[in-house]
Amino acid sequence: MTAADVPAFRPDTLAVRAGQHRTPFDEMAEPIFMTQGYIYPTAAEAEAAFAGEIQRYQYSRYANPTVTMFEERLAAIEGADDCFATATGMAAVFVSLAAILRAGSRLVSSRALFGSSINVFDEYFTGWGITVDYVDATDPADWERVLATPADAVFLESPTNPMQDVVDIAHVAGLAKAAGALLIVDNVFATPIGQKPLALGADAVVYSATKHIDGQGRVLGGAVLGGVEYVDKVRQMVRNVGLTISPFNAWVLGKSLETLPVRVKAQSASALDLAGWLETHPRIATSRYPLLPSHPQYELATRQMTLGGTLVTIDIALPDGTDPHGDEAKAATFRFMDALRIIDISNNLGDAKSIATHPATTTHRRLGPEGRAKVGMSSATVRLSIGLEDVEDLRADLDQALSAI
Ligand SMILES: Cc1ncc(COP(=O)(O)O)c(C=O)c1O
Structure with a gap:
């Protein structure tokens, strides 16, 4: 299946088929590329790769074929243009915002949120000079009031963990857009099968893949999905700070997407x-x-x-x-x-x-x-x-x- 086939198939088919690029050995199952790096046939090719003149695998902190398999498969199910996998769900939450916020930025977030996400916002982001304003997630008027002022990012979970409050994603997406902010949705509770935030107007989706995507209690992982330009900012940050997923974990998660x-x-x-x-x-x-x-x-x-x-x-x-x-x-x-x-x-x-x-x-x-x-x-x-x-x-x-x- 090539990227061009993706729009033609339904999510259940994509979950099994998308992202597989068979090697010349014609293996049935997706291989695990347990390698930290790659070799270059010539020094000139290494130079061209590092200069960005050619696209190829260089180092597994940047990209790895097994990780790519998981990313392409999840992006196809989600209907996202791009996906970047991370070491954990919290790495995905963190980098989904840290890649676009700077000192002086304003983040608006639903108050009902996973505990570690609140810790990241309150202990780190505010300490770095980012303003964080919380909203009562189920109150449309509160969203309207808080997003009447410009913001850089809006973050929410729906349904919320653990109280199952449901946030009107399309409504918040409209308000976020008018406020000049990107809307990022933690879709862990709903799963990629039960809710499509991008189709409702969100700019990005984050997952703890540790949850339903693995679904069998084995590995930690995460992912950020959205448009190519935004995901590229996330990719550049992870390349530098190293919140990278292991190829083995990505293989487990990619195979888990099948079921x-x-x-x-x-x-x-x-x-x-x-x-x-x-x-x-x-x-x-x-x-x-x-x-x-x-x-x-x-x-x-x-x-x-x-x-x-x-x-x-x-x-x-x-x-x-x-x-x-x-x-x-x-x-x-x-x-x-x-x-x-x-x-x-x-x-x-x-x-x-x-x-x-x-x-x-x-x-x-x-x-x-x-x-x-x-x-x-x-x-x-x-x-x-x-x-x-x-x-x-x-x-x-x-x-x-x-x-x-
Ligand atoms: C809603 C939600 N977001 C993010 C996370 C963080 O995921 P992880 O434990 O994979 O870092 C969790 C669970 O731990 C969660 O329940």
Whole structure:
């Protein structure tokens, strides 16, 4: 399959076929080029490569054929003109902004954000003289107010981690454009199969490939996707600072893309089923899932997402008068989590194995009770990442663990 074929095929076909350039050995599977560098037939060719007169592989901090396979395949699925892979998802978040911001720049971001992203913005970007202004992600008027002033970049997650708030990407894209800013969307929760931010007007998309793209708990990775000019700025920065992905990890991730659509569709179907069932469970106060009619942005979610994703965020029901941020709430929630027999306690998501996370004490610990309350999270909140196990076994596991509270 050549780049010219890409527009003709659907994402499920591209996930299996795009990005493969067979060597003269006619191998079936994509090879792993575990090499830090490349040789030149002549000194003049090395000179021409370094002068930018010819395009070829020079050094694996810059580019590597196995990494290219992963990048081309992901770009084809996403419908992006270009893609650059990074060592981790956080490397992708960081470089997606650091490549375009300078001292004096203004970044506007949704307040509800993955904890490490907030740490990067608050501890590093602000320290480097970049202004960071936060917005209530689900309030269109707040976006309008904050983006009435010019900005350089806008960053958001939708749905948000872990509270599943859905942001109107097309609306924010219009405001960002008018403010002179690039809109970058962290699409980890929705996955490349469930939501296409570029088609909704975003300029760039970032992924932690560690999540659904691997989906089998093996490697870390990330990617930035968007237009050629923007991705080239990201590429130039990574070449220099070295946030480069290993060819082995890129190979695992490229092969994982082959099964991504099948996995995400199956996991999302189970997540929708369990989210609806949990909502009616007497030991559950709330069950948040973008495609449940009870979700506050249900109508928006159905418009911009083709799948609701693999995550369900629940709040355990507490006796009347219990402080949802207090120790009693935490103890009841831990009793539920510790009683799970199939579902593992971990802080990853998007895996074939179902996972329960207590964000208040792990991924979102540093937000503090006030920061967590601002985004609607408490000590009774559990993020469930629904895997590929039989949905009836997962229902039975959740039911018996809820009885243990
Ligand atoms: C929404 C979101 N963005 C970014 C990241 C960072 O990814 P990584 O752990 O691969 O650096 C994560 C998870 O860790 C995440 O959940």
